[in-house]
Amino acid sequence: MSARRGTVPVRGYALTPWSRALVDVAEGRFTGDGTDAAVDSRKITQARRYFRDRHVHRLRIDAGRVTSSVEGSQLEPFEVTIEIRTVDTATVATLLRAADAVTEVMSLSRGEQPRTVGELVLPTESADIVGACTCPDDSGRCIHILSTLYEVAVEIDRRPTTLLSVMGTSLPDLLDAIEELAPAPDSSPSGDSGRIGDENDSAPPRIDFYGTGATAPPLPSPPRMNPLTDLDATALRTALRASGVAPGDIAEAVDELGDLYDRIIEP
Numbered sequence: 212m213s214a215r216r217g218t219v220p221v222r223g224y225a226l227t228p229w230s231r232a233l234v235d236v237a238e239g240r241f242t243g244d245g246t247d248a249a250v251d252s253r254k255i256t257q258a259r260r261y262f263r264d265r266h267v268h269r270l271r272i273d274a275g276r277v278t279s280s281v282e283g284s285q286l287e288p289f290e291v292t293i294e295i296r297t298v299d300t301a302t303v304a305t306l307l308r309a310a311d312a313v314t315e316v317m318s319l320s321r322g323e324q325p326r327t328v329g330e331l332v333l334p335t336e337s338a339d340i341v342g343a344c345t346c347p348d349d350s351g352r353c354i355h356i357l358s359t360l361y362e363v364a365v366e367i368d369r370r371p372t373t374l375l376s377v378m379g380t381s382l383p384d385l386l387d388a389i390e391e392l393a394p395a396p397d398s399s400p401s402g403d404s405g406r407i408g409d410e411n412d413s414a415p416p417r418i419d420f421y422g423t424g425a426t427a428p429p430l431p432s433p434p435r436m437n438p439l440t441d442l443d444a445t446a447l448r449t450a451l452r453a454s455g456v457a458p459g460d461i462a463e464a465v466d467e468l469g470d471l472y473d474r475i476i477e478p
Contacts, residue, residue, distance in 0.1 A: 222263050222365075229324045229333065229374050230364035236334045237352070237360045250352045253343035267362045271312035274379040277363055281344075281355035289346045289355045296339040297379025303331050313389055314466070319382055321462055324371045332378050 219245040239249040261267065266282040275297040281286040305404055306325065307313050315325035342356035364374040373383050448461050456464045 223264075224262065224364040224368065225389070226368045227324055227371070228326075229371060230367040231330065232333050233367065233374070234273050234360065236337060237340055237357065239337050240350070251347070252297055254352065254354050254357060258354040258361065261354055261358035262361040267358050269361065270362050270364065270366075272363060272373060272377050274376065274437050277354075277359060277377060279359040279362065281358060282407065283346060283355060289344050290344045291345075291355050291359045293356060293359060294341045294343075295377055296334060300380040300384050300388045301391075303328075303380065304385060306331050306394055307389065308392055316382070316385055316389065317369055317465070322371060324460070329374075332374060332380070334378075344456045365443075 217457075225234040237250075237254055261281065268280045268282070268288065270279045271277065275295050276293065277291075277293040279291045281291055283289045283396050305318065312325070312327035318325050319328065323449050340360070341467065342351045342353070342359075344353045344355045346353055346355055348354075363373070363377065375381050447465065451461050451464050452458065
């Protein structure tokens with residue numbers, strides 16, 4: 212039997228952990244502080260219908276702010292503005308280092324949604340999401356606000372980095388903040404860090420160039436780097452493919468490289 216004329220294709224949202232967590236907070240299903248109240252189920256049902264029927268237009272996602280126009284019961288669309296509590300990039304970077312989860316950040320470039328990053332970035336209570344709409348419902352969770360948040364969830368399903376954007380950060384900013392937290396190279400005049408010394412640590416190392424007895428120059432102090440975050444991710448995947456890694460095993464190979472690199476640089 213052919214589909215009925217005019218039938219709108221079924222749309223899905225909150226298909227991934229991050230978008231599901233955002234929707235749970237928006238609908239008041241996550242009671243982290245014990246005070247959140249779930250949104251009326253009738254509103255949720257109506258908002259889902261608005262989402263499926265594509266009533267949300269001109270969606271714009273900025274740092275801590277989402278806006279849209281939603282077709283409703285009146286001739287003119289309702290204007291929606293949603294303010295979301297943003298995160299501090301430097302604090303997130305510090306907590307990622309403390310949790311030994313820096314390598315998780317790189318998985319974002321592969322379209323993954325790492326658990327620790329999500330825990331540090333996602334809203335955790337209804338108060339983190341404040342909505343306003345030009346419709347008569349001033350509850351802060353009208354059907355127009357909810358349907359807009361469902362559209363945001365779709366964007367997160369498509370590109371996990373959308374969550375970083377709406378929470379006031381980005382993948383490049385997060386990587387820069389992590390790099391700034393890297394230990395600075397030892398710049399002491401004696402050049403003791405990493406130097407192969409002799410029995411007298413106060414004297415520079417000696418090296419014999421064909422009997423000249425010349426003093427060896429101090430060892431260089433290159434800036435600290437992580438090749439898995441500094442290199443082009445596309446070039447890295449291309450190199451892995453050229454080495455014989457199957458396409459389905461590339462993500463696992465990158466994670467193994469990250470583990471090996473951590474072991475190399477750890478004292």
